[in-house]
Amino acid sequence: EVQLVESGGNLVQPGGSLRLSCAASGFTFSSYEMNWVRQAPGRGLEWVSYISSSVHIIYYADSVKGRFTISRDNAKNSLFLQMNSLRAEDTAIYYCARHNYYEHYFDYWGQGVLVTVSS
Amino acid sequence: EIVLTQSPATLSVSPGERATLSCRASQSVGSKLAWFQQKPGQAPRLLISGASTRATGIPARFSGSGSGTEFTLTISSLQSEDFAVYYCQQYNNWPPWTFGQGTKVEIK
Numbered sequence: 464e465v466q467l468v469e470s471g472g473n474l475v476q477p478g479g480s481l482r483l484s485c486a487a488s489g490f491t492f493s494s495y496e497m498n499w500v501r502q503a504p505g506r507g508l509e510w511v512s513y514i515s516s517s518v519h520i521i522y523y524a525d526s527v528k529g530r531f532t533i534s535r536d537n538a539k540n541s542l543f544l545q546m547n548s549l550r551a552e553d554t555a556i557y558y559c560a561r562h563n564y565y566e567h568y569f570d571y572w573g574q575g576v577l578v579t580v581s582s
Numbered sequence: 583e584i585v586l587t588q589s590p591a592t593l594s595v596s597p598g599e600r601a602t603l604s605c606r607a608s609q610s611v612g613s614k615l616a617w618f619q620q621k622p623g624q625a626p627r628l629l630i631s632g633a634s635t636r637a638t639g640i641p642a643r644f645s646g647s648g649s650g651t652e653f654t655l656t657i658s659s660l661q662s663e664d665f666a667v668y669y670c671q672q673y674n675n676w677p678p679w680t681f682g683q684g685t686k687v688e689i690k
Binding site: 524566573 | 671
């Protein structure tokens with residue numbers, strides 16, 4: 464069974480940093496592209512970042528470019544999101560989401576972790 | 583960036599009735615459109631990919647249609663567990679991967 468479990472969410476002050484993790488199991492993690500998607504309270508879904516299976520290709524949404532860094536450790540079946548210079552508008556539930564192996568839609572999602580940016 | 587517009591924002595339907603949800607793309611996405619269901623406090627769940635292919639375990643009452651810029655998700659006979667928010671997502675032109683703003687299906 465595919466499982467994605469996020470951790471690392473917390474309350475952080477504006478300008479602060481946080482590192483999210485996503486532990487993957489039930490599939491060959493190193494073969495799959497991965498993403499972070501967020502959802503602000505009461506709002507819709509916003510794609511945040513993408514990383515290829517081999518780490519060679521990375522993309523970011525304009526709203527986080529230069530502040531967030533996606534990475535992965537295939538040996539540990541883990542995905543990460545380093546978030547710096549956090550702003551109030553970064554407050555959201557952050558989901559890790561797996562790319563389908565053949566197509567570029569998101570087929571499995573974690574349960575999400577809450578990041579609150581507030582003083 | 584491709585913008586997806588979903589309508590209506592809220593759909594009030596009685597159990598057992600049919601629900602029809604729309605998703606319009608600002609430019610053609612071919613058949614590269616997925617639908618997700620999200621219940622309160624839960625992660626999104628994949629329902630449909632390729633505009634019309636149901637994901638594993640998704641009941642046959644869910645069907646998707648369309649191509650290019652106009653897409654529809656139909657729930658043929660609403661069950662109590664189907665009341666949720668539904669999102670469309672395009673994966674034809676990326677990055678960014680974009681989502682519609684969602685349609686809430688509520689009990690009438």
